[in-house]
Amino acid sequence: MSNARIYSADQIKKIDPxxxxxxxxTRKTAESxxxxxxxxxxxxxxxxxxNNFPQLFHQVEDRLEIQWYETVAYxxxxxxxxxxxNWYQKLESKTQQLEEARRQRILASGQDAVAIxxxxxxxxxxxxxxxxLFQILVLSYQAWASDVHFQAEESGVVMRIRKDGFLQTVIIxxxxxxxxxxxxxxxxxxxxxxxxxxxxxxRFEIHVPKLDGGSYWVDVRVSVMPWLRWESVVMRFLDSSKxxxxxxxxxxxxxxxxxxxxxxxKHYWLILVTWPTWSWKTTTVYSLINHLNNPDKKIITLEDPxxxxxxxxxxxxxxxxxxxxxxxxxxxxxxxxxxxIVVWEIRTLEAAEMVxxxxxxxxxxxxxxxxxxxxxxxxxxxxMWVKPYMLATALNAVIGQRLVRRLAHNxxxxxNSADDAYIKEKSAEIAAVNSKLLPTYAWTLLRPKWxxxxxxxxxxxxxxxxxxxxxxxxxxQAIMTWKNAVEISDIAQKNAFLTLEHHAIIKVIEWITSLAxxxxxxxx
Numbered sequence: 440m441s442n443a444r445i446y447s448a449d450q451i452k453k454i455d456p457x458x459x460x461x462x463x464x465t466r467k468t469a470e471s472x473x474x475x476x477x478x479x480x481x482x483x484x485x486x487x488x489x490n491n492f493p494q495l496f497h498q499v500e501d502r503l504e505i506q507w508y509e510t511v512a513y514x515x516x517x518x519x520x521x522x523x524x525n526w527y528q529k530l531e532s533k534t535q536q537l538e539e540a541r542r543q544r545i546l547a548s549g550q551d552a553v554a555i556x557x558x559x560x561x562x563x564x565x566x567x568x569x570x571x572l573f574q575i576l577v578l579s580y581q582a583w584a585s586d587v588h589f590q591a592e593e594s595g596v597v598m599r600i601r602k603d604g605f606l607q608t609v610i611i612x613x614x615x616x617x618x619x620x621x622x623x624x625x626x627x628x629x630x631x632x633x634x635x636x637x638x639x640x641x642r643f644e645i646h647v648p649k650l651d652g653g654s655y656w657v658d659v660r661v662s663v664m665p666w667l668r669w670e671s672v673v674m675r676f677l678d679s680s681k682x683x684x685x686x687x688x689x690x691x692x693x694x695x696x697x698x699x700x701x702x703x704x705k706h707y708w709l710i711l712v713t714w715p716t717w718s719w720k721t722t723t724v725y726s727l728i729n730h731l732n733n734p735d736k737k738i739i740t741l742e743d744p745x746x747x748x749x750x751x752x753x754x755x756x757x758x759x760x761x762x763x764x765x766x767x768x769x770x771x772x773x774x775x776x777x778x779x780i781v782v783w784e785i786r787t788l789e790a791a792e793m794v795x796x797x798x799x800x801x802x803x804x805x806x807x808x809x810x811x812x813x814x815x816x817x818x819x820x821x822x823m824w825v826k827p828y829m830l831a832t833a834l835n836a837v838i839g840q841r842l843v844r845r846l847a848h849n850x851x852x853x854x855n856s857a858d859d860a861y862i863k864e865k866s867a868e869i870a871a872v873n874s875k876l877l878p879t880y881a882w883t884l885l886r887p888k889w890x891x892x893x894x895x896x897x898x899x900x901x902x903x904x905x906x907x908x909x910x911x912x913x914x915x916q917a918i919m920t921w922k923n924a925v926e927i928s929d930i931a932q933k934n935a936f937l938t939l940e941h942h943a944i945i946k947v948i949e950w951i952t953s954l955a956x957x958x959x960x961x962x963x
Contacts, residue, residue, distance in 0.1 A: 446487060446513040451522050458530045460484070464499060466527045473520055474499050475527075483509045489520050545648050549899070552582035553600070553609055560610050568623045576645050579609075580657060580676050583900070587676075591617060591669035603844050603901050604717055617669060624672055628661035638664040640744070660746070677721075677746050686726060694876055694937070695905045699838070702909070703731060706778070708835035709798035713808045713816040718840050719903070720807060721746055724781070727805055728752065731779055740781035741768045753777075769793040773800070782806040788823045795825065798833040812939060813839035813908040814931065818924045831910070831918035839906040841939055841960055843952045847899035849885040858884075858954060865944040872935050878948045885950045902951055904942045904960075909934075 456477040461469075463484070469475045472495035478485035484503055488496050490512075500510050515523070556578045563571045575598070579587045584600035591597075596617040599606045625632045628641025641661045646654035658677040663670055686696055702710055712727070714720055725747055732738060738752045745756045753775070757763055765782060766789045772780060784807045785791045798804040810816045816837050820830055854862065862880060869877045887897055908914065913934055917927045932938070943957040 446515045446519070451487070451515065451519050454478075454523070456523075456526050458526060458533055461527055461530045463503065468495075468499065469524065469527065472496050472499050473517070475523060476503075477523065477526070482507060483511060485511050485513065487513045487515060487520065487523050489517055490514055491517070541648075549582060552578045553607070556582075556598075556609050560612060568619055569627070572620060572623060572627075573645060576659065576674070577647050580645070580647060580678075585676060587674045589617070589620075589672040591666070591671060593668070596669075603898060604842060614669070621670060621672065624661065624674075625663065628659075628663075630661070630663060635665055635670055638662065658746075660744070685730065691905060694873065695907050698836075698907045698909060702836040703727070705803065705835060707798065707801045707803055709795065709804045709806065709833045710835055711806055711808055711813075711816055711837045712840070713810045713813060713837060714840045715809065715811055718842050719901075720840075723838070723840060724783070724805065724807060725749075728781060731803075736778040737776060738779040738781065739772055739775060739777040740783070741765060741772070742781075742783045765790045766793065769797065773797065773802075777802060779803045779805070784808070785820075788825065791820055791823055791825050792829075795829050795833040798835075799829070810839075813837040813906050814924045814928045817918060817927060821918075821921065827921050828919050831915045834910045834915075834918070836910060837908040839908075839939055841904045842901045843904060843943070843946070843956050843960055844898035845900045845902050845951055846885050846887060846897075846953055848888045848897035849950075849953075850888040851883050852886055853882060854884050854954070862944060862948070862954075865941060866948070868932070869937065869941050869945065872932070872937055872941070876937070876945065878945060880948045884947060884954060886953045886955065898952075898956070902946065904939045904946065904957075906937055906939045906942060908936060 454477055457479060460476045460479055463476045464472075464474060472488070472492050473490075474486060474488040474496050476484050476486055486500070486503075490496055496512075500512075503510055556575050559566075559571065559574055559578075566574070576587065579600050582600060582602065584602050586601040588599040588601070588606065589596055590599070591614065592611075595611040595613050597608060598610045598612070599608050601607075622632055625639075625641075627643045628639075629643070630639040630641040639662075641663075643659055643661070644656050645659055646656050648654045660675045660677060662673045662675075664673075686699060691699060710727075712720065712724055728738065728740065728749060732749060732751055734751055740752060740754045741757060742754060743757045745754050748754065755768060757765060757768065765784070766787065769782065769790065770793070780794075780797055780802050782790065782794055782804065785794060794804055794806050808816045808819060810819050814837075816839075817830070817834075821827055859882065866877055866880060908931055910918070911934060913930055914927065917930050922930070928936075928938070940961055943952075943961060946952050947954050947957055
């Protein structure tokens with residue numbers, strides 16, 4: 440039983456109700472029983488009623504007490520209860536506002552999502568730590584970020600996102616906040632919360648909501664590292680539904696696509712994929728694996744780390760602490776009778792020789808190397824003391840890749856005489872390889888334009904510059920005789936090899952990117 444009290448109109452007007460508690464009793468039930476909930480103290484609910492319908496009131500009270508609530512009743516008359524009953528309109532208005540805010544968060548993208556993150560900092564007090572972190576991660580993903588960085592500085596903890604290869608500061612919050620958020624992130628990533636003197640890796644998932652009420656899952660890879668001030672955290676988004684695409688849906692044009700399919704149709708030899716950091720190696724390599732993946736082939740991979748799990752593929756992750764390295768793995772893998780072997784990165788001479796030997800024993804091997812171009816990968820392996828005659832015999836193709844930003848808000852301009860001469864020179868080289876690849880150059884290019892809304896010169900998304908070295912008989916002979924990178928490049932260009940620079944000029948003439956963006960990446 441509840442202890443009854445009387446509430447006057449003035450007292451009701453002074454109540455600051457918890458609108459969320461009104462939903463404990465539906466509006467229809469509140470109207471029929473003239474009963475509503477307006478306050479909560481731990482497990483004690485404060486109820487306002489006219490007691491005009493005692494039987495209905497006691498039914499409501501019993502339902503609440505079944506949920507382990509203790510109730511305290513406050514009696515009033517019909518007129519004064521109608522004042523309180525108007526709180527349901529405020530609840531509906533609040534619900535509509537929250538629903539609209541949810542819709543804005545779901546629909547938000549780009550800089551709009553960044554603006555909402557900044558607003559959340561002011562509104563976070565009513566949110567749990569986990570909910571706050573979840574919201575800013577989802578919004579960061581919707582802002583097209585590839586990574587989220589938390590870095591402790593003297594002024595506070597800086598949150599930045601990497602978008603199209605560039606870091607952008609989003610918010611700065613106090614160190615006091617960071618301690619609890621850091622512990623929550625460690626807990627979510629299954630890392631040790633009491634360890635702060637060494638780096639740790641972990642991962643978790645976030646579900647990105649949809650307007651229809653559904654959601655889809657995105658993996659978040661977490662790296663925690665101690666620095667001078669606290670620990671910093673970097674989180675990378677991995678969305679297999681977004682990145683595991685066919686080649687024609689990412690950035691391989693018809694020329695390179697035809698070359699690529701010819702190489703993948705072969706059942707042996709070595710395909711190398713090379714790039715500098717931040718060139719989306721994950722997207723390209725997993726797309727290669729996904730293309731080759733079918734139940735008729737046995738594919739074995741060694742990765743560091745495994746980023747996407749694929750069906751029908753035996754994926755393994757190295758563990759250097761326990762002695763499970765690329766070299767040890769390659770010693771055993773051939774005993775499992777693979778058709779295709781994927782070695783995520785060649786780092787040592789021993790690994791390089793094992794990869795080449797596997798390719799020479801009639802296996803299709805795909806591996807990666809960090810260099811600035813396809814031609815330089817050959818020089819890198821030779822400088823690692825790989826025997827040139829073995830490399831030339833095993834190597835089938837080298838794919839080089841570099842990302843540049845695409846133009847969004849732009850303006851046309853006429854290039855100066857030096858730029859015009861440069862474009863015409865490279866256009867002649869492209870035409871010598873394949874005149875069908877050269878778009879029409881009308882002495883007009885695009886450059887980024889200042890966009891007031893984003894407060895920046897605006898690019899949006901990225902596209903890839905591709906070069907693919909088909910190691911034919913001529914190139915094989917050049918590698919065997921230990922030619923340098925410049926000589927191999929000259930020989931390759933006489934045999935229909937398009938360099939990254941050539942592909943970049945095609946993208947510039949096609950108004951996909953700007954000449955300044957290309958020069959920033961190719962150092963021209």
